[in-house]
Structures are given as structure tokens and as C-alpha cells.
Amino acid sequence: MKSVFQELKERAWAVNLEIPKRGLAIYTFGNVSVFDPARGVMAIKPSGVDYERLAIEDMVVVDLAGRIVEGELRPSSDTRTHLVLYRAFQGIGGIVHTHSTYATGWAQARRPIPILGTTHADHLAEDVPCTAIMDEHAVESDYETETGNQILACFRDRNPLQVPMVLVAGHGPFTWAETPEKAVYNAVVLEELAKMAFVTCGIHPDAPRLPDHLVRKHFERKHGKDAYYGQESK
Numbered sequence: 001m002k003s004v005f006q007e008l009k010e011r012a013w014a015v016n017l018e019i020p021k022r023g024l025a026i027y028t029f030g031n032v033s034v035f036d037p038a039r040g041v042m043a044i045k046p047s048g049v050d051y052e053r054l055a056i057e058d059m060v061v062v063d064l065a066g067r068i069v070e071g072e073l074r075p076s077s078d079t080r081t082h083l084v085l086y087r088a089f090q091g092i093g094g095i096v097h098t099h100s101t102y103a104t105g106w107a108q109a110r111r112p113i114p115i116l117g118t119t120h121a122d123h124l125a126e127d128v129p130c131t132a133i134m135d136e137h138a139v140e141s142d143y144e145t146e147t148g149n150q151i152l153a154c155f156r157d158r159n160p161l162q163v164p165m166v167l168v169a170g171h172g173p174f175t176w177a178e179t180p181e182k183a184v185y186n187a188v189v190l191e192e193l194a195k196m197a198f199v200t201c202g203i204h205p206d207a208p209r210l211p212d213h214l215v216r217k218h219f220e221r222k223h224g225k226d227a228y229y230g231q232e233s234k
Contacts (some may be wrong), residue, residue: 005043005070008036009059011045015094015180020051022188024098026227027051031076032096034180035086040064046073077144080234084148085176089160094180096187099172102194106130109168111121113190115210120193121218122229123186128193129154130167147171162223164192 003009014036018028028051033044049161060071066083068075076082082095093232098104106113106128113128115121120128133148151166151174164186165175173194175186206228222229 013056024100030098080144081148092176094183102171102189110169121215126218133169
């Protein structure tokens with residue numbers, strides 16, 4: 001009998017395979033979840049399963065309280081982080097966590113990725129934020145939940161739909177979006193922004209930030225009320 005969550009699991013499987021395809025993680029690193037708000041569940045990659053042998057039936061369906069609704073394997077060890085974000089960020093339908101090289105490098109340096117050029121400004125109008133480093137008490141209490149709380153603290157005064165990415169200090173990047181496919185796109189973009197900023201700072205360690213008027217122009221032409229980038233939908 002076909003699972004009532006079959007479509008959700010198929011979608012989660014497909015977007016998880018984008019992680020190694022896009023060079024964002026190796027072996028078992030990273031995970032993507034897909035949220036179904038109508039049923040209050042998400043499908044996520046199982047813990048420690050290599051992408052090369054990941055199957056649709058391996059995907060684990062979990063409710064917002066963290067209970068396994070369907071699946072024989074343990075869900076990703078980052079499951080509770082995803083759940084914190086789904087409960088707090090209204091309107092998101094997918095979350096991606098990777099260990100992509102350049103974004104993770106900035107996270108390990110505990111530095112936001114500065115907005116140095118128009119490519120960055122095309123996607124967000126500020127630095128890619130970086131959380132504070134987690135203290136010992138938080139690590140020992142509930143590490144994965146506290147990782148989510150670190151992100152929420154970083155977004156206390158930010159709109160997660162306008163800034164759909166973050167670096168968790170000492171750990172790595174998380175991205176999200178209205179759809180899981182767009183969340184993967186944001187993860188790919190984040191890695192490219194991290195790489196560009198790394199190269200720029202290598203050439204010019206004191207490279208100036210992009211002026212505000214250029215930031216506003218490039219962000220608004222793609223995301224503002226009078227956006228004109230791309231084609232009109234028919």
C-alpha cells in the first residue's frame with residue numbers, strides 16, 4: 001500500500017541528492033528537510049546514510065514535536081534544529097544544512113560574510129549573518145535544539161524570508177526558503193558568495209563594503225515591489 005507521505009518523501013529524497021550533485025557535501029554530510037504545513041510534518045534524510053545509497057523509502061517523516069510518524073531509520077541528527085526553525089519561521093517549506101567548504105570556513109572563523117559586491121546584493125541586502133558561538137551549558141543540555149535557538153537569536157531583528165541563510169559559528173551553514181528546491185538554490189548561492197568573499201579578501205584584505213546605493217539597487221531590482229529582473233510569469 002502506498003504511503004500517504006510518498007510524495008513528501010520522494011520530494012525530500014530528490015532535494016537531498018542535490019547536495020552532493022552541487023558539491024555541497026561529501027559522504028553522509030549535510031541534510032535537507034521538506035515541510036508539509038497542512039499535516040504539520042517534515043521529511044528528512046536519515047542519519048549517517050551515504051547519498052550514493054539513499055533511497056526514497058529511507059526518508060523519515062517527523063512531526064513538529066519530533067515524533068517519528070513514518071520511517072524505519074533514525075532521522076538526521078540535526079532534526080531538532082530543523083524543527084526549531086519550522087516552528088519559528090512562518091512560510092518556509094524547506095531547510096538545508098551543508099558543510100560546504102567556503103561557507104563552513106567563514107563559520108569556523110566566526111565571521112559574517114561581508115557584502116562586497118553586486119552578486120551578493122542580488123540575493124540579500126546585508127552580510128550573511130553568523131551566530132554567536134555556543135556556550136558549554138547549551139552544548140551539554142540539548143545541542144541540536146540549542147543550535148536552532150542560536151539561529152533564532154541571530155534573527156531576532158531579521159526577516160528570515162529576506163535573509164534566507166546563516167552561518168552557525170564553528171559549525172556550518174543553514175539555508176531555507178518557501179520551497180525545498182529554493183532552499184537548495186540558496187545553499188548553492190551561499191557557497192558561491194562565501195568563495196567570492198574569500199577570494200576578494202585574499203586580494204584585498206581591507207576591501208570596502210559595497211556602497212548602500214548599489215546594495216539597494218541590486219536587491220530591489222530582483223526582490224522589490226518594482227522588481228524587473230527575469231521574465232514575467234504568464
